[in-house]
Amino acid sequence: GDIALPPGWLVHGKADTVPAPGFYVDNPPRFFEVENTDIDTGNNAWAMIALLALHKQFGGTNYMTATRNVGNFIQTMRSDVEPFPSFRGGIQAAEATNAVLRTYASTEHNLDIYAAFSEMYRLTGETQWLDGASLALRFIELMWDDQIGGYLTGTTGGSPDARNQAPGQFPRS
Numbered sequence: 001g002d003i004a005l006p007p008g009w010l011v012h013g014k015a016d017t018v019p020a021p022g023f024y025v026d027n028p029p030r031f032f033e034v035e036n037t038d039i040d041t042g043n044n045a046w047a048m049i050a051l052l053a054l055h056k057q058f059g060g061t062n063y064m065t066a067t068r069n070v071g072n073f074i075q076t077m078r079s080d081v082e083p084f085p086s087f088r089g090g091i092q093a094a095e096a097t098n099a100v101l102r103t104y105a106s107t108e109h110n111l112d113i114y115a116a117f118s119e120m121y122r123l124t125g126e127t128q129w130l131d132g133a134s135l136a137l138r139f140i141e142l143m144w145d146d147q148i149g150g151y152l153t154g155t156t157g158g159s160p161d162a163r164n165q166a167p168g169q170f171p172r173s
Helices: 041-058 062-075 107-124 127-142
Strands: 022-025 030-033 090-092 100-102
Touching: 041 062, 041 090, 041 107, 062 107, 062 127, 107 127
Parallel strands: none
Antiparallel strands: 022 030, 090 100
């Protein structure tokens, strides 16, 4: 469906937001929201990809505005700290007063961001998206491990300057 809520619907009591994941029970009529307060950069990149596809299909400004908003959030997760500059994992318990920045960097998330930002650059020509795509690609390349002949999953949460030694699921092609 569309990303807009039907008239009169609220998410956590807030108007003008997007539909919440959940399910509806007919008797008694009630919507049960699935609680998920964590925000992952990779999931947001997938949302950008979907919004860009909708923009290409239907045009207008709404989808591009939403895409730009999501991309700007992802940009806040950027870390240029060596030895592994990247986009960090996201935010845990984002709506809580004790929200926690996920300091790890995921190879998969950065691959998602690379795809989303590359397409955003292709459509807009705005260099901020090319710069972000380049950062994500550099991180992906840094996760290549010759010993295992594959990519590592990213960096560890406790030490974002240490590669996680768990191999990823994809070989270099």
